[in-house]
Structures are given as C-alpha cells and as structure tokens.
Amino acid sequence: MPLTPGVHWFSPTLPLHVFDADEPGPTALVQAGIHGDEVAGVHALQELLEEEIRPTHGRLIVVPVMNPPAYRARQRMVPGGLDLNRCFPGDAEAPERERRLARRFMDLVEDERPALMVTLHESHKRYDPAVVPSFGQTIVVGVEPRPAIVDRVLARLNERFTGEGEHWDPQYYPVATSSTEVIVDAIGCVGLCIETWMGFEEARRIEMQRAVVEYLLDDVGVRRI
Numbered sequence: 001m002p003l004t005p006g007v008h009w010f011s012p013t014l015p016l017h018v019f020d021a022d023e024p025g026p027t028a029l030v031q032a033g034i035h036g037d038e039v040a041g042v043h044a045l046q047e048l049l050e051e052e053i054r055p056t057h058g059r060l061i062v063v064p065v066m067n068p069p070a071y072r073a074r075q076r077m078v079p080g081g082l083d084l085n086r087c088f089p090g091d092a093e094a095p096e097r098e099r100r101l102a103r104r105f106m107d108l109v110e111d112e113r114p115a116l117m118v119t120l121h122e123s124h125k126r127y128d129p130a131v132v133p134s135f136g137q138t139i140v141v142g143v144e145p146r147p148a149i150v151d152r153v154l155a156r157l158n159e160r161f162t163g164e165g166e167h168w169d170p171q172y173y174p175v176a177t178s179s180t181e182v183i184v185d186a187i188g189c190v191g192l193c194i195e196t197w198m199g200f201e202e203a204r205r206i207e208m209q210r211a212v213v214e215y216l217l218d219d220v221g222v223r224r225i
Helices: 040-050 068-073 097-112 148-160 179-187 202-220
Strands: 006-011 014-020 023-032 057-063 116-123 138-141 169-172 190-197
Touching: 006 097, 023 040, 023 097, 023 202, 040 057, 040 116, 040 190, 040 202, 057 097, 097 179, 116 179, 116 202, 138 148, 148 169, 148 190, 148 202, 179 190, 190 202
Parallel strands: 023 057, 023 116, 116 190, 138 169
Antiparallel strands: 006 014, 014 057, 138 190
C-alpha cells in the first residue's frame, strides 16, 4: 500500500519524506547515502528538504540517508557490515541488517512504483572512457538505449557547470547486483545513478547534486515551474 504524505521511519534514524501535490502526475523517488562515505548527495537532499522542495504534480519521496550507520562512520558500509547497494532485493528474515533494509525498501518501491528512481553517489575517479571503472561526473544507466531524460538533463548540467573537469557525461555501466538495476528489473521504472567526482570541493559537489535532482524532477514532470 502506498504511504500517506508525511515523514515515515524505516528505523529510528532513517526517515522517508513523502509529499503529494494537488495535481496528478508521476512519482519520483530520490535517495542518497546508500554508501556512507558519499556525502554530497546526503547534504544536497537535506538542503532541499530544509528549503521545502515540493512536487507540483504527482508525488515525491525523498530518502536523504539510506544507510545512517555507514554515514555516521563516513565509510562505504558499516564496519563489519555489508554493502547495502549489493543486498537487493533483500530478505526480511535475514540476520544482516542490510538485507532486511533492502527488502523493506524493495517493498516500498513495489508499492509506490515510481516512474523515476534516482540514487545519488560519488566517485574518487573522474570519468575516463579508457579507465574502467571510473564514474565521476556521469549519469549512469544500466539499460540501452538510455532514457531520453538523461541527455536532456546532461545538456542543462553542461550549460551550468563549465569549470575545469566539470563536464558531465552519460555512462552505460550495467551491474546486475546494484540496487538500481534490481529495482528497474522489478518495476520497469527509469533508474539513474548520479556520480559526482570527489576531486571537487564538497560545496561544489553539493551544488551539482542539487542541480541534478531539480533538473530530473523538472524533466519527469514532478516539478513544473
């Protein structure tokens, strides 16, 4: 069953923010912090929530910190724990916290069936097509052809961010075990991984992550300004 508007809790420290618009439209789900050392997306979503980002059409679900213990440790995963991004679709009865959380999140997306699911990541490597893997400054997709929304949003990003090394690229990099691809396979939504390069100052990366989120929400029709 879809969630009611408001703040819901997957755990005492893991809130989900659910907003409904007065006008009908698609559902978008945006989450960050599935890896605890990738902080810019977390801060971007927290700032947007503080500034009261709201959908004009449809529904917006924001999960600013998917993995709070890993985020507090500022490590990819909880020390001694599992990589949450590789635990999907999860298992409600598993002994590992990450597998139980993954299953609960899968239940959410299967109930909500968002048209767009966005995961905010960061990378220590600036994207170079000759270096595999490298991700920084890309929108990563696991399907071909890539959804048209990717190129439209990249065009907006590259109009705005023109400094050295700031150019954004698309990247096809399927990883069958990633949370995004498991969700795409399950519900058929557009699933995107956003990767900023950690070589930039944190404030600049936050600005980029905010821009990506706003442009994606504009393009999918959840925000019409």
